[in-house]
Amino acid sequence: MMKWLKKKPKEQSHTIDLSNNTYANIVELINAKDSADFIHYPQKTVYHKIFISYYKAMIDGELLHRDVLPYLIHSKDFKALKDLKDILPIESVTITNDIKEIQNKLLRGFIVVQVGGYDEECAVIRAENFSTNRPVSVSEIEFSVIGPKEAFIENLDSNVYLIRRRLPVPELSFNVSLSDDS
16 A cells, blocks of 8 residues: 555665775776766877866866867877876866865866876866856845845756855766657
8 A cells, every 4th residue: 555655775875985096996986977967078189098077067168179179189299198287278287196186176167187098197177167157146136035146047057057066075966857848
């Protein structure tokens, strides 16, 4: 009788042990991202196959396509990760194997670049989306609104950015489903 009242078994959340910095942790960090706004894809360059990872809502897509990808893909000077500091016209490029730093920077709007399969080191490139970072102002129309003055009235990426900015935790994931209007 009342099957809907039965407790469902709790799903175990997938957590990553960040206690040691290993090659396996980087692979696990990238593979554990099942959020719809997490982008991870391979890209062929002149000398390498690289992997690019980022949260779509947290980065500036124009900066990625203008200042990062052309230099990664077409530069003949890009032979190792350390070369990115000289090639890219972006000041904040860090080479690291610290899994905690990689995870924190992904959540703050950085792009992670890996050469080959999954190297022990990654390039972390700042591409934070400043255009979506709008100031919070007092409501001019509804004076009775109490609490934060942020609203989810923009497009989906802007709304996801507002949520990720307030909740920078790796367990936050989004699922996108399309409905048929016919």
